[in-house]
Amino acid sequence: MNNKRLLITGGAGFIGANFVHYTLKNRPEYQVTVVDKLTYAGNPDSLKNVLDKIDFVTGDICDPELMDKLVSETDIVVHFAAESHNDNSLKNPRPFIETNIMGTYTILEAVRKHGKRLHHISTDEVFGDLELDDPNRFTETTPYNPSSPYSASKAASDHLVRAWARSFGIQATISNCANNYGPYQHIEKFIPRQITNILNDEKPRLYGEGLNVRDWIHVDDHNNAVHTILEKGTIGDTYIIGADNDHTNNKMVIEMILELMDKPKNWYDHVTDRPGHDMRYAMDSSKLRRELGWMPQYTDTNGMREGLQQTIDWYTANKDWWQSQKAVVESGYREAGEKVVDVPKA
Ligand code: NAD
Ligand code: DAU
Numbered sequence: 001m002n003n004k005r006l007l008i009t010g011g012a013g014f015i016g017a018n019f020v021h022y023t024l025k026n027r028p029e030y031q032v033t034v035v036d037k038l039t040y041a042g043n044p045d046s047l048k049n050v051l052d053k054i055d056f057v058t059g060d061i062c063d064p065e066l067m068d069k070l071v072s073e074t075d076i077v078v079h080f081a082a083e084s085h086n087d088n089s090l091k092n093p094r095p096f097i098e099t100n101i102m103g104t105y106t107i108l109e110a111v112r113k114h115g116k117r118l119h120h121i122s123t124d125e126v127f128g129d130l131e132l133d134d135p136n137r138f139t140e141t142t143p144y145n146p147s148s149p150y151s152a153s154k155a156a157s158d159h160l161v162r163a164w165a166r167s168f169g170i171q172a173t174i175s176n177c178a179n180n181y182g183p184y185q186h187i188e189k190f191i192p193r194q195i196t197n198i199l200n201d202e203k204p205r206l207y208g209e210g211l212n213v214r215d216w217i218h219v220d221d222h223n224n225a226v227h228t229i230l231e232k233g234t235i236g237d238t239y240i241i242g243a244d245n246d247h248t249n250n251k252m253v254i255e256m257i258l259e260l261m262d263k264p265k266n267w268y269d270h271v272t273d274r275p276g277h278d279m280r281y282a283m284d285s286s287k288l289r290r291e292l293g294w295m296p297q298y299t300d301t302n303g304m305r306e307g308l309q310q311t312i313d314w315y316t317a318n319k320d321w322w323q324s325q326k327a328v329v330e331s332g333y334r335e336a337g338e339k340v341v342d343v344p345k346a
């Protein structure tokens with residue numbers, strides 16, 4: 001692949017910005033254009049060191065004229081842009097319907113018209129959740145059963161991509177990935193919220209009992225998988241991406257962060273639970289490993305510990321990137337009714 005042009009939607013967000021950095025470092029053959037609306041979740045500072053190496057367009061993926069132009073000028077579209085936070089989707093679903101469904105539709109129409117390759121980034125949440133004692137993991141054939149407005153809108157976007165592939169023959173692949181962590185993640189999300197609380201000498205805040213399980217993957221492992229699919233994936237296929245790091249929020253994640261940050265392991269508050277809170281996600285990424293030879297780097301408890309330490313170091317060294325947002329994020333949670341609750345610690 002020589003000098004292929006890559007259009008990255010949502011490249012000022014968490015995974016998209018990491019994808020830009022990963023691509024410039026590991027796939028220098030690509031010419032990168034980013035389109036991002038710069039919502040509250042998009043931070044141009046995440047790309048400030050590479051702005052001279054990419055084309056950056058501030059714009060909305062729901063704008064048909066803009067997307068028609070940008071798609072006509074590229075070879076490949078990697079579509080990250082989305083409203084991404086479940087808690088926000090419970091407060092105000094509209095932007096999730098607009099961006100995640102209408103935005104994806106707008107991109108699909110441009111891709112169809114210009115005959116370009118599309119990779120659509122999606123989530124494990126489209127499958128709903130598993131019971132704690134269920135031995136199964138999500139696979140590419142697990143039926144869709146989303147719980148929140150966010151996950152329902154992502155499920156809708158996946159269905160649109162599949163329909164455009166089948167009915168119009170567009171050259172598309174889809175990936176459904178587990179929970180990402182790493183640098184540049186918005187501090188509304190679980191892991192950076194707790195790290196930045198501790199850095200501000202505030203206790204971490206755990207929803208409900210904290211028994212929920214998430215399957216964690218380092219963002220670089222996710223982005224390496226996306227490049228693997230771009231290079232070797234079968235057009236029309238879906239790939240599950242996961243690193244086999246399913247851990248409870250309380251024991252594994254909060255306690256590991258507290259230990260790595262030299263705090264007592266019970267130094268956290270239980271707060272109001274999320275309505276409709278999915279209990280457990282677990283991913284079976286054997287198809288991606290078997291067919292395309294992908295392997296994650298940050299696996300098992302040691303890999304998670306290494307990735308978390310690197311993430312803690314990044315938030316510690318980059319207070320300028322997040323400190324100005326902290327009060328706004330925390331008051332948003334309190335305005336939404338989050339309160340400390342009395343739950344015996346497990
Ligand atoms: P994010 O919220 O950090 O970033 C989203 C980016 O999209 C922001 O830069 C925002 O400005 C931009 N954006 C939003 N609406 C837009 C619009 N209408 N037009 C153009 N840009 C717009 O999200 P993230 O965590 O980086 O997630 C990226 C993608 O990965 C999403 O599609 C999400 O569903 C998916 N995903 C995320 C995770 C995770 O753990 N974070 C896991 C699996 C899949
Ligand atoms: O699984 C992939 C999904 O992971 C992505 O599609 C989403 O875009 C991404 O936001 C993430 O969704 P979650 O809802 O799982 O992530 P979040 O970081 O919001 O929460 C992770 C877990 O931690 C979840 O069980 C809720 C809990 N939680 C979250 C916050 C913000 C807490 O206990 N305390 C908190 O303060």
